[in-house]
Amino acid sequence: KAGVTQTPRYLIKTRGQQVTLSCSPISGHRSVSWYQQTPGQGLQFLFEYFSETQRNKGNFPGRFSGRQFSNSRSEMNVSTLELGDSALYLCASSPSSREETQYFGPGTRLLVL
């Protein structure tokens, strides 16, 4: 089976812009979770989507949003980018919402200038 894929792999944006990141889960996986990784805060949970519904959300401002499509692919959107949004954004998939083992994609590196 193909693994989790994320596009784009690298992205440079300027403050105030918005950005959309994409994640395609492992075939058959219906749950997609997003994480932000920064040197200062480490790995933090953003949100989880299952059956096109956001099931839970971490402690992030409303500028961070996402959605999931009927084929389980997910997108994450960050509006009004700030310098502090520069990070590695990781997507992980699992078969179901309560499946504890998550498999990660290669990540998208976002640099905000």
Added chain:
Amino acid sequence: AQTVTQSQPEMSVQEAETVTLSCTYDTSESDYYLFWYKQPPSRQMILVIRQEAYKQQNATENRFSVNFQKAAKSFSLKISDSQLGDAAMYFCAYFSGVYSGGGADGLTFGKGTHLIIQP
């Protein structure tokens, strides 16, 4: 809220030797799962090993094994016969087994341990 602590920011080991990475966690739950993930320079997070809290037997995956001490809330990773390819950041992670009705709460990660393999 659960917390995961990795007290060793960096560890170094000679190739072919054994190294143990430490992890402690804090939770009031009795049903949970623990993981070790490896993140090499490529930044891809790779699952190394998982442990169910309800299982007393320590998990083992080839050269990787854990020492799970539930009462002490300790979950260490032992890497035997260290290889150059083991060099990476290692993250300990917690996942709640308690279903709150709102879906998964996500993994809670420690800050990581940078493992260096000396040839």
